[in-house]
Amino acid sequence: MTFTQKHLLGIEPLHPTEITAILDLADQYVDLNRRDQKHADALAGLTQINMFFENSTRTQASFELAGKRLGADVMNMAMQASSIKKGETLIDTALTLNAMHPDLLVVRHPHSGAVDLLAQKVNCAVLNAGDGKHEHPTQALLDALTIRRAKGRLHRLNIAICGDIAHSRVARSNLILLGKMENRIRLVGPPTLMPSQIDAFGCEVYHDMREGLQDVDVVMMLRLQRERMDGGFIPSEREYYHRYGLDAEKLSEAKPDAIVMHPGPMNRGVEIDGDIADDINRSVIQEQVEMGVAVRMAAMDLLARNLRETRRQTEVMA
Ligand code: ASP
Numbered sequence: 001m002t003f004t005q006k007h008l009l010g011i012e013p014l015h016p017t018e019i020t021a022i023l024d025l026a027d028q029y030v031d032l033n034r035r036d037q038k039h040a041d042a043l044a045g046l047t048q049i050n051m052f053f054e055n056s057t058r059t060q061a062s063f064e065l066a067g068k069r070l071g072a073d074v075m076n077m078a079m080q081a082s083s084i085k086k087g088e089t090l091i092d093t094a095l096t097l098n099a100m101h102p103d104l105l106v107v108r109h110p111h112s113g114a115v116d117l118l119a120q121k122v123n124c125a126v127l128n129a130g131d132g133k134h135e136h137p138t139q140a141l142l143d144a145l146t147i148r149r150a151k152g153r154l155h156r157l158n159i160a161i162c163g164d165i166a167h168s169r170v171a172r173s174n175l176i177l178l179g180k181m182e183n184r185i186r187l188v189g190p191p192t193l194m195p196s197q198i199d200a201f202g203c204e205v206y207h208d209m210r211e212g213l214q215d216v217d218v219v220m221m222l223r224l225q226r227e228r229m230d231g232g233f234i235p236s237e238r239e240y241y242h243r244y245g246l247d248a249e250k251l252s253e254a255k256p257d258a259i260v261m262h263p264g265p266m267n268r269g270v271e272i273d274g275d276i277a278d279d280i281n282r283s284v285i286q287e288q289v290e291m292g293v294a295v296r297m298a299a300m301d302l303l304a305r306n307l308r309e310t311r312r313q314t315e316v317m318a
Pocket of ligand 1 (some may be wrong): 130135169170222223225263265297
């Protein structure tokens, strides 16, 4: 079997062949999603619970749609208004849910590591939908699929990840994934928005956006994560846009066929010029959203296969 994971907690534990297995299956789901009849039965009979302890629009909708298209019973827990507010610990919440026999738990949490902890307490497959500044594996996978389809390959590309790297789980998961697939990665942004152990990633760092974008194949923009900033990381949004916002002039440094990406939600006029974001010849931002559903279908399908196999083996041994 090419995909051996029990959970999808991050990109870090994945072997390149497992990444390829998810993307290959996701390609098939892209085709399914473009048909009138969008249903398959890979998750039929299974229960998927989405627990989002942080606000999310696109990721939660994407996981919900992915589960429904594969025939799962999908439940969204409104964690903002839940017993957590009444003082229940994360572990108690997990154990309560576990007693309802879910098969797939999709979790977003503001603290790095919270999803890993939860995965140790339940007997189902857990998918990390973003934990603090740590990882957002399905985002990196959907970005990888978007790049592979636009560029025809996922290796030996020059990729610039630009903006608020320090606070971004998207940047972290992408760095790990694109590095595993042997791409050349540059980090572009102000020194205040670079992570402290930047050298550990072994990529080139640029503080000048024009230099950083020279001859790249992919420009990946990031949102300014204001909710994770506790001080003056940038002088002003205007100044930030002037120096690091992606506009036509800065983009002209990249290869003429370079693609522009953004994980959303986008701040137009802060990280990116609205016309560039909407330019269908350069921007693949809508494709990223489309690939998101397919990648989540593929990830849940593969995890469910492993879950069923483990349960079958346990039954045989019992
Ligand atoms: N939606 C992505 C995340 O959850 C990116 C962002 O919020 O800027 O991390």
